Amino acid sequence: MAETTKPVHIDRLDATFVCHIRYSEASVSRGADQPATEDEEAVMITVHDIGHNHTHFGKFFQQDDMRSITKHTTVVHIDVPGHEDPPSKIPDGKPYPTLRQLGEAIPDILRDIGINGPVIGLGRGAGANVLCWFALTNPSRVLGLILLECTAMHAGFLEWAQEKYIVLQLHKKMTDSAEKFLLWHYFGNTDAYNVSSIQEYHDYLHNHANSDNMGHYIESYMNREDIHERLREFTCSVLLVTGALSQHASQVQSMAGYFDIKKTNMLCLSDVGTDIMGEAGQQLAESVFYFLQGLGLIAFEKHTPSPSKGKIN
Numbered sequence: 001m002a003e004t005t006k007p008v009h010i011d012r013l014d015a016t017f018v019c020h021i022r023y024s025e026a027s028v029s030r031g032a033d034q035p036a037t038e039d040e041e042a043v044m045i046t047v048h049d050i051g052h053n054h055t056h057f058g059k060f061f062q063q064d065d066m067r068s069i070t071k072h073t074t075v076v077h078i079d080v081p082g083h084e085d086p087p088s089k090i091p092d093g094k095p096y097p098t099l100r101q102l103g104e105a106i107p108d109i110l111r112d113i114g115i116n117g118p119v120i121g122l123g124r125g126a127g128a129n130v131l132c133w134f135a136l137t138n139p140s141r142v143l144g145l146i147l148l149e150c151t152a153m154h155a156g157f158l159e160w161a162q163e164k165y166i167v168l169q170l171h172k173k174m175t176d177s178a179e180k181f182l183l184w185h186y187f188g189n190t191d192a193y194n195v196s197s198i199q200e201y202h203d204y205l206h207n208h209a210n211s212d213n214m215g216h217y218i219e220s221y222m223n224r225e226d227i228h229e230r231l232r233e234f235t236c237s238v239l240l241v242t243g244a245l246s247q248h249a250s251q252v253q254s255m256a257g258y259f260d261i262k263k264t265n266m267l268c269l270s271d272v273g274t275d276i277m278g279e280a281g282q283q284l285a286e287s288v289f290y291f292l293q294g295l296g297l298i299a300f301e302k303h304t305p306s307p308s309k310g311k312i313n
Helices: 025-029 054-062 064-070 099-112 126-137 157-170 176-187 195-207 211-222 228-233 249-256 281-294
Strands: 008-012 015-022 042-047 073-079 119-124 142-148 237-243 264-269
Touching (some): 008 099, 015 054, 015 099, 042 099, 042 126, 054 064, 054 281, 064 073, 064 281, 073 099, 099 211, 119 126, 126 142, 126 211, 126 228, 142 281, 157 176, 237 249, 237 281, 249 264, 264 281
Parallel strands (some): 042 119, 142 237, 237 264
Antiparallel strands (some): 008 015, 015 073
16 A cells, blocks of 8 residues: 555644545556545545554554555545644643534545545544544535444443543543553453554553543543434445454444444454454455445455454554
C-alpha cells in the first residue's frame, strides 16, 4: 500500500481532527494528488476507539490479506481531537465533542480533504459508535459500515461508574488502574494474550498518548446516547463483528437484532476475544473483502489468503 501522506489538520467543533491518508496504489500510479471518488473503487475511513489513535489500524491494513482491498481503496484514518501523535493538550475547561458531534463532523472533514462521494466506514468501540452517528445524520455519504465491538446502548450504572473513576485518574496522569482498564478493554484476558502486543500498547500509553485528552474521549463514550431504536433508520449495509470470547459480545449480538436484517451481516468469530484485528486479522480481512464485493466494489479482484494463519504479529 502507498505511504501515508503528511497528517492533515482540520478544525471543526472548536477542536482539531487529524487525517492520515493512504492513497490507493492505482491513484498513486497515475499521479493523483487527491483521493478520487469517481474512478477509484472505494474510499474507506476509520475512526479509532477510546485509549488509542489511528495507529491501532496500522498492522491490520499492512497485512498481505488486505492487499486485494488496499490496491484499489484510498484509506483515511481519522484521529479524534487530542489523539494525534504527538498529541496537543486540550485546554482545561474546554468542552469535548460528544460521539454524536464527532460523527456529524465527518462530512465536513471529508470535504476539506477533497472527498465528496460516499465512503465505507470502519470503526471499533467508540469509533464504531461515531460512525453510526455519521450514517444516521448523513445517509447519502455512507455506502457501508464495518463495526467492531460496537454497542448501541447507553452505559449502565456499573460501566459508567467504572469509567468515571478511570476518567478522574486520567485527567491527572496515567495510573496503573487506568492502564489495567484499557488493557482489559482492548485485550480482555491479558494473561492469555501475546506479551509483545501488550508491551506495544503499554509503550503507546506512556510515550505517545496524552492521558488527559484520553479521559475526555472516554467521558464522551460513557455518556453516549442509546441509539437502539434508530438502527432501523440505516440505509447502508452493515457488517457487525465481535469475538465469541469478547466481553462485548452480548451487546454486539443484541445490537444486530435492531438493524434491517436484509442489510446486516453478523460475524462472531469463534475462539477470538476483543482484539479482533490482532487475533483474527486474516479472517476479518476476508470478511471485509466480501462485504465490499457485496456493495459492488472491487468486483474484478480475487481474494487470495496469505499462507500465515492466526494473529498479526
